[in-house]
Amino acid sequence: MELFQLIAVGITGAILIVTVKQHKPEIAxxxxxxxxxxxxxxxxxxxxxxLNTLRDMADQAGLSSGQWQLLIKLLVAGYVIEFGSEICxxxxxxxxxxxxxxxxxxxxxxxxxxVFKSLLTLITELLT
Amino acid sequence: xEIQIVFRIAAVGILVAVVGQVLQRxxxxxxxxLTTLAGLVVVLFWVIEYVSQxxxxxxxxxxx
Numbered sequence: 001m002e003l004f005q006l007i008a009v010g011i012t013g014a015i016l017i018v019t020v021k022q023h024k025p026e027i028a029x030x031x032x033x034x035x036x037x038x039x040x041x042x043x044x045x046x047x048x049x050x051l052n053t054l055r056d057m058a059d060q061a062g063l064s065s066g067q068w069q070l071l072i073k074l075l076v077a078g079y080v081i082e083f084g085s086e087i088c089x090x091x092x093x094x095x096x097x098x099x100x101x102x103x104x105x106x107x108x109x110x111x112x113x114x115v116f117k118s119l120l121t122l123i124t125e126l127l128t
Numbered sequence: 129x130e131i132q133i134v135f136r137i138a139a140v141g142i143l144v145a146v147v148g149q150v151l152q153r154x155x156x157x158x159x160x161x162l163t164t165l166a167g168l169v170v171v172l173f174w175v176i177e178y179v180s181q182x183x184x185x186x187x188x189x190x191x192x
Contacts, residue, residue: 009131016138023145026168030175031137037182038130047189072190080186 006042009035029091036083070111077108133178140167 013035021028051072058068081104088097144167151160186192 009134013134016134020138020141020145023148024141024164024167027137027141027144027171030168030171031134031141034137034175034178035134037178038134040182041130041185044185044189051189069192073192076186076190076192080183 002042002045006039009038009042013038029087032090033087036087067115070115074108074111077104077111081108133174137171137174140171143167 013031017028017032017035020031055068058071063071081101085097085100085104088094088100144164147163148160151157151163
């Protein structure tokens, strides 16, 4: 079953990383990155069905495709930034991870700004 | 194919470590340093190619 494969790859990966880390820490970091990517690949099989059901629900809720696109972009941006900053933490670079997350927040805020502005205009119209 | 890359990188890591040790015993520390760098470059090529493959899959999956 997909789940047991995932766990097996994770555990063997961890053991491999530890063995390589004693001699070559930099290659162990690259190995950790590759194993993380492999786990994401294995889990991405289910992503297609999840996305389709989410899109159907969004259409029913009357979400326009532009808003849906923005929502997905923010979702993916959040996870990708977290992926990168965790790798930096793995390498022991806490400050770098924090900077990466700050940059990510700025980009996501920039993306979400127009929606926020339209919300504010909507509210002010309601109030006046 | 997927698990192959993991074992390949681990093998390169261990190989570079062993070759480095041997070279150091033979008194050629500079060569040991160079083999370490060479191993790292090879591993980085694979890693970058693999991560770009992931980002392409994400882009097509979410059609961003």
